[in-house]
Amino acid sequence: MLKDQQSPFLRPLWRRIALVAFCVAWALFELSNGETFWATLVGAFAAYGAWVFLIAYKPPVEKQEAAEVAPSNDEAKDG
Numbered sequence: 001m002l003k004d005q006q007s008p009f010l011r012p013l014w015r016r017i018a019l020v021a022f023c024v025a026w027a028l029f030e031l032s033n034g035e036t037f038w039a040t041l042v043g044a045f046a047a048y049g050a051w052v053f054l055i056a057y058k059p060p061v062e063k064q065e066a067a068e069v070a071p072s073n074d075e076a077k078d079g
Contacts, residue, residue: 006060008060016054016057017054027039027046
């Protein structure tokens with residue numbers, strides 16, 4: 001599951017917000033139809049999505065940024 005959280009598709013904030021908003025809207029729709037089981041289930045998905053994609057989300061490190069941060073093999077041997 002951690003790999004899915006780092007998907008390039010989810011990098012823009014608006015997509016993560018849209019995903020959570022869709023789940024909330026779906027849960028409200030189910031609740032308005034009297035389907036409390038499905039409303040609770042989808043509401044739990046929305047709460048989990050809010051936590052994973054909005055609160056605890058850390059964008060993946062770009063390959064170029066990782067190369068700048070990590071020392072090269074030559075520098076590691078010299079030190």
